[in-house]
Amino acid sequence: MDDAVVLGKKGYSLSNTLGEGSYGKVKSAYCDRLKCNVAIKIIDKRKTPRDFLEKFLPREIEALRRLHHPSIIKTYEIFETSAGKVYIVMELGEKGDLLDYIKITGAMKEDIARIKFHQLASAIKHCHDSDFAHRDLKCENILLDEDLNIKLSDFGFSKSLSRDENGRTILSKTFCGSAAYAAPEVLQGIPCDPRISDIWSLGVILYTMVYALMPFDDSNVRKMICIQKQHRIPFPKSKYLTVECKDLIYHLLQPNVSQRLCIDQVLKHSWLQTPKSRLPSPLPAAEEGECSQNLREGKPEHKLQAKSHSAEREGEGKQKGPS
Template sequence: MDDAAVLKRRGYIMGINLGEGSYAKVKSAYSERLKFNVAVKIIDRKKAPTDFLEKFLPREIEILAMLNHRSIVKTYEIFETSDGKVYIVMELGVQGDLLEFIKTRGALQEDDARKKFHQLSSAIKYCHDMDIVHRDLKCENLLLDKDFNIKLSDFGFSKRCLRDDSGRLMLSKTFCGSAAYAAPEVLQGIPYQPKVYDIWSLGVILYIMVCGSMPYDDSNIKKMLRIQKEHRVNFPRSKHLTGECKDLIYRMLQPDVNRRLHIDEILSHCWVQPKARGLSSAAINKEGESSRTPEPGSDKKSATKLEPQEEARPETNPEEEVLQMQVSRQSEATVVASEQPSRETEEGAPLQSSETHT
């Protein structure tokens, strides 16, 4: 039977094609039982690579059956036919994904970004508390429901973390995800802490939310890696971001895995907790933004454009704000001078879909 006939027998009326790859596709469908539209991921075992069938697909199915969180796409049903096709029936992101949303509308205002980022961070905390890691966090995998709330999707690279005899989480060696969202330790092929890897990707996502552009240009991985390892984060001057927001991004995009924030520290950060923002703002301004120094070559334009085409270009100014801050694990709200400043720039890397690598 074809897909439409299979789904019809299960009570679904197949709709339009939402996406398609070499061995999987996603269709919309109307559920006669639920009385609303759903998404159906259809995987053809005959076309899928062995590594996917033996490792990634079983993990995904196991994890999807465990998850139940308001900011994670719901899985309603998983079934398989005798001819080797797996059907995963899921909640439909009726407003599309976050990447297309930002490409169409531009960067989010901080209040909107805070709401969406809190939803995403809550979902990641839920997963991490269960020792589940996503390992492919990117804007394309963040769907929006009818009210534009975040729904985390695509657990194809997720896994349950293993622990050694002493109870410590074991390192991962498999490169998962997209280069533009990948942490430097992953790009270097170093065995990595998967939860810490997720945090870096969260930092990239928040940057995209508030800047409407990528923090790093992945067209040259070697150059990108060098910039990341120097802990350089360039913020577009035109966005006028608050110090608290830049502080949080800077602390998530920390190349030192021992100093990168944990998910609990993110959720308790002053930017994510609006009531505490006023207290930390003065400290950040005192220690960081009061320093204004030109960066050598700061008037040099980036080769690629970061902001939406329809937005006006900011005026060129050779002077750049220097945001100096240091990740401190001793106090979640403490911000002090840093050895590597982030910079305010006119342009950055283009906002585009990321290719997935394994």
């Protein structure tokens, strides 16, 4: 049965396509019951690999059903038809994703970035406190509502944490996500607590918010890992940032997992409190543009769009928001 017919019977009027992947798509629709526009992810199970059906889709649905937070995209309904199609009805990110927003508006002022980043970090705290790691944090997976509030989305790579008989977190051995946002331990295939790897991705996102640049050029992953492990972070002199903001980025992008902040420490960081110091940063800074990557240069798409390096799952379509 046609998607429009199936959804029409449930009170949804389908509209334009927001995103499309190898075996799924996201469309916008109007919901008669909610009296608002929504996003509907449509997954055809007949066209999806077994790994996705057995591992990733159940994890995503579990996360969507369990995670409820003001800065996480709301899930209204999940249902499946006898024809093998899964429909996930979600809150619509009216203003699109964070990457597109930054490309259009440029780097954020610190006061604005502080508000947005606090919303995002609060959403991640909720995930981590609920024993979930997102594992695919990137600007494209952060949507904006009508009032430009952060809405974390796309839990297709998320994982519910398991513990051994001694109560210790079982480390993740699967590389998934996007090279430009992935922590060095993930890129190197070192077993890790995926919550700590999420923190690194937060550092890349915060850097991108305040500079409208990527901190590392992922066109040569081996070289990028070398730079990351040396804790070399380029702080362009063309834009002034407070000591606190640079300090937070510096500690988020900490290659040593034992020294990287946990999410509670992130939220307690001085930059996320009332701004104080306006002094130049004493932190070591690479020369401008040494290894950062411009979001607006029109580089090849693989450098602008985060790349999936997982052999287990391709993107099944994500919400992009109205064009």
